Amino acid sequence: MQIESKEQLSLLMDGEFTDKNVLNDVLNDESLQSCWHRYHVVRGVMRGELHNSSLTLDISKQVAQAIANEDIYQPLTDEQPKPNEVVMPKVNTLFWVRVKDVIGKISQVGLAACVTLAIIAGVQYHQDQTKNDNGVPTLNTVPVGVNIAPVGGITQQNDQQLLEKKQYDKIRLLVQDYELQKRLNAH
CATH class of the missing domain: 1.10.10.880 (Anti sigma-E protein RseA, N-terminal domain)
Known part of the structure; x- marks a missing residue:
């Protein structure tokens, strides 16, 4: 209808x-x-x-x-606690929860220490192997082509060192000239 x-x-x-x-x-x-x-x-x-x-x-x-x-209130099931009942946790269970947390944190620190020890031992072993091969340490911090002055300011000048210094100065002057020309031509 x-x-x-x-x-x-x-x-x-x-x-x-x-x-x-x-x-x-x-x-x-x-x-x-x-x-x-x-x-x-x-x-x-x-x-x-x-x-x-x-x-x-x-x-x-x-x-x-x-x-x-709309039904706002759902009926309580047997699994849900009653509003008037308050259940206090047992002291025994709280103790074991704390112990479990402490053991977990200690095991994490122990694992980190083991990994660190393994890395240090591996680097030292690798350095010993490379020293035997070519006499240059693995973690060489001195740049290639740079001469280091001995401690105390004692320097040994020989013909080879003078030749290298002249070549280094010539290269440095060429690079400076190149940079100057590049700046002048940019404007």
Whole structure:
């Protein structure tokens, strides 16, 4: 009956159906009145005649009804504790929880110490192996091509060192000249 009434309402709105009984049904039935209102809103939107200020939706009745029908409180099961019951943990279990935490932290520190020891031993072993091979330590911090002055300021000048110093100075001057030319040509 409701679907048939809505179809007749749509026909009446389009001007194709003129039955006075439908008008009486709309006047007496609140759901048909809201349907009539919705149909007019949809038609106005489709034709571009409806302004934003005239479009108001009243859903307060539906929200109030949904809240009233909603079951907020779930019944308590046997697994859930009663609100009046408070269970105190046993001292014995608290002690073992603390012991477990301490043992866990100690084992983490022990593992870190073992890994550190293994790394140090591995580096030392590797250094000993490379010293035997070529006489240069693995972790050589002196850059290649740089001469280190002996402790106490004692220097040994020989022809080879003088030649290397002259070559180093010549390369340094060429690099400085290159940088100067690059700056001058950049502007």
